[in-house]
Amino acid sequence: MFVTSAYAQTAPAATDTHAAPAGETHTETGAAHGGEHAGAFPPFDPTYYPSTLLWLVITFGLFYIVMKNVLVPRVGGILETRRERISQDLDEASRMKAEADAAVETYEKELAAARSKGHQIAASAREAAKAKAASDRAAIEAELAAKLAAAEARIAETKTKAFAEVGQIAEDTASAIVDQLIGGKATGDDIKAAVAAAKTEA
Amino acid sequence: MSNDPIHQFQISKIVPIEIGGLDFSFTNASLFMVASVACAAGFLYFATSARSVIPTRSQSVAEMSYEFIANMLREGAGSHGMKFFPLVFSLFMFVLTANLLGMFPYFYTITSQIIVTFALALLVIGTVIVYGFYKHGLGFLKLFVPSGIPGLLIPLVVAIEVISFLSRPVSLSVRLFANMLAGHITLKVFAGFVASLGALGALGVGGAILPLIMTVALTGLEFLVAFLQAYVFAVLTCMYLNDAVHPGGH
Numbered sequence: 001m002f003v004t005s006a007y008a009q010t011a012p013a014a015t016d017t018h019a020a021p022a023g024e025t026h027t028e029t030g031a032a033h034g035g036e037h038a039g040a041f042p043p044f045d046p047t048y049y050p051s052t053l054l055w056l057v058i059t060f061g062l063f064y065i066v067m068k069n070v071l072v073p074r075v076g077g078i079l080e081t082r083r084e085r086i087s088q089d090l091d092e093a094s095r096m097k098a099e100a101d102a103a104v105e106t107y108e109k110e111l112a113a114a115r116s117k118g119h120q121i122a123a124s125a126r127e128a129a130k131a132k133a134a135s136d137r138a139a140i141e142a143e144l145a146a147k148l149a150a151a152e153a154r155i156a157e158t159k160t161k162a163f164a165e166v167g168q169i170a171e172d173t174a175s176a177i178v179d180q181l182i183g184g185k186a187t188g189d190d191i192k193a194a195v196a197a198a199k200t201e202a
Numbered sequence: 203m204s205n206d207p208i209h210q211f212q213i214s215k216i217v218p219i220e221i222g223g224l225d226f227s228f229t230n231a232s233l234f235m236v237a238s239v240a241c242a243a244g245f246l247y248f249a250t251s252a253r254s255v256i257p258t259r260s261q262s263v264a265e266m267s268y269e270f271i272a273n274m275l276r277e278g279a280g281s282h283g284m285k286f287f288p289l290v291f292s293l294f295m296f297v298l299t300a301n302l303l304g305m306f307p308y309f310y311t312i313t314s315q316i317i318v319t320f321a322l323a324l325l326v327i328g329t330v331i332v333y334g335f336y337k338h339g340l341g342f343l344k345l346f347v348p349s350g351i352p353g354l355l356i357p358l359v360v361a362i363e364v365i366s367f368l369s370r371p372v373s374l375s376v377r378l379f380a381n382m383l384a385g386h387i388t389l390k391v392f393a394g395f396v397a398s399l400g401a402l403g404a405l406g407v408g409g410a411i412l413p414l415i416m417t418v419a420l421t422g423l424e425f426l427v428a429f430l431q432a433y434v435f436a437v438l439t440c441m442y443l444n445d446a447v448h449p450g451g452h
Contacts, residue, residue, distance in 0.1 A: 042211035043316050043383060048231065050224045052213070052317050055232035060322075063239040063296055068288035071246045075268040078253050078261075085255055 163199075170195045207390035211314055211383070231318075234303060234310040242299040267295065271436060278440030282447045289329065290443070293322060294436040301382060301428035305421070313431075314382040316375065323375035326439050334446040345449040374438055381431050385424045392417045 040046075174191045217228035246267075249260035257265055271291045275283050297313060304311025312318050334342035346363040347356065395413035399406040 042208060042213060043314060043379065045213075048213040048225065048227070048229055049317050051219075051226045051229055052231050052312075052315060053321060054226050055228070055235050056312075056318055056321055059232075059235040059239045060292070060296060060325075063243060064288065064292045066243050067246075067292045067295075071243065071250075072268075072288050072291060074250050074253075075246065075264055078250055078257075079265060079268065081253075082255050 167195055167199065170198070207387045207394065210311075210386060210390060230310045231312050231315060234300070234312050235318075238296060238300040238303055238312065241303065242295040246295070267291075274437060275440050275443070278437065279444040279447050283440070283443050286329070286443050290436055290439050293326070293439055294432055297322070297378065297435050298429065298432035301432055302425070304382065304386065305424060305428060311382050311386055313378055314386060316379045319375035319379040320371065322378075322435075323371040326374065326442055327371045330442050330446040333443075334449060337446070338449050342446075342449045345445050370438075370442060374435065374442075378431050378435055381427055385420075385427050389417065389420050389424060392420060 171188070171191050174195060175188070178191070213229045213231050215227040215229055216233060219226045219228060245260070246264050249258075249264040252258060252261060254261065268291065271294050272284070272287060275287055275290050279286070300311070300313045303309050304313065331342075334345070338344075346360050346367070348359060348363070351359050392413045396410045396417060399410035399413065402409075
């Protein structure tokens, strides 16, 4: 029907399934433009269809093979690695957070234990100090009381001794006075009696 | 000839090859297919050569494009569809690189060749059909019989479904092809205005400013279209693959 000379050349060998329907597309639209130019409108000119198709199959086929075997696994691998790395890091982070939380908890527990232990130590030390102070005071008081008693005893002894000596002195003095006054000797017994009488009066 | 907006789509032989009466010459289109593949594969390979956990700028771009398509496919076709990931990613990177390379002046835009886009669309539909029948046997035909339809309407609905299925490779290929073709022609026409008005003297140079602004704006738009069409191609591929993975799904 509308087979151009160029199409007639390629048609017998256009065994490729793509070529036949494409050729028909050409003839419908290409006819309108055909008159304007020396050749057909280039996109609808079937002269180079076999060549274009062949090179498209070669280049795109090669591209697909490289894409499927090299590029897609390559880029996909990078993305997968990154995804794994991120989830790994997130796991690591949450693990570390848990560890930190546990550490904080342990710390607080230990802090509380130490505080209560400190309180205990302080209380027992206070008790011990109080007890020691009390016992020290008791000991000192007892010592002081003993010293006081001893002192009182000594005072009393000294007093009696002094009193006893006072009698003797009084006797001696009295006899001396008597000697001086009367010139005679007063008997010791009289004097003794007089001193004793004076002493009881005093 | 330099102002002819169609000239940029002309294929020229670089290394003539003829096998069995057929012309398999290495042409400028072939050259840019090789360049697209080399750029896309080279970028993905060298950008990820460090394999660092904290990506560099280029590695980040490679990873983003990977995850972009991976998420698209997972949402479109579920986790079972992920076995098609290398195919969808290859298609996306190939179309995107080809579109972007076509934005360079004097570079050939291979996606402006209907035969290229049609071959890629047939590859997608072929994959859907082959995998659908391989995986589900005749159950794949449930694709054409949506559930919950009154018995009377079934023949009509089946006819519509079959037609829509058959028109998929056409719409998929023509969308990409027409976008690239029309964009490049428009760009060339406006750029041609700049040159021809500039040749008219002082007034012409003043008048050339308008198409110049237009050309700059269109260049930006064409970069958007280059990405958008690669994206649309990949999204539709994911949707069609979903039919192969879950034929009774809609």
